[in-house]
Amino acid sequence: MSKIDFERTREVDVDDIVKTIPVVCSWCNKIYHIKQWSVAAGSPTGITHGICPDCEEKQQIELDKFLNEKDQNEK
Numbered sequence: 816m817s818k819i820d821f822e823r824t825r826e827v828d829v830d831d832i833v834k835t836i837p838v839v840c841s842w843c844n845k846i847y848h849i850k851q852w853s854v855a856a857g858s859p860t861g862i863t864h865g866i867c868p869d870c871e872e873k874q875q876i877e878l879d880k881f882l883n884e885k886d887q888n889e890k
C-alpha cells in the first residue's frame with residue numbers, strides 16, 4: 816500500500832459515525848437490543864436480526880425436549 820492510499824483510508828475512518836441499529840428478534844419480531852456501531856459514512860444501515868433472550872430460552876427448551884425424545888427413541 817502506498818502512502819497516499821494509507822492517508823485516504825485514514826480520512827474515511829475519521830468520517831465514520833456511530834449509528835444505533837435496532838436488533839429485531841427473528842422469532843417474535845420484537846426489538847430486544849439496540850446496537851451501537853461505527854459505520855463508514857454513507858454506508859447503508861438498517862435493522863439487524865438475532866434472537867431475544869426469551870426466545871433463546873424457548874428454543875433451548877424445545878431443543879432439550881427434542882434431544883430427550885430422540886434419546887428415548889434410540890433406546
Ligand SMILES: [Zn+2]
Nearest residue numbers: 840843867870
Ligand atoms: Zn423473541
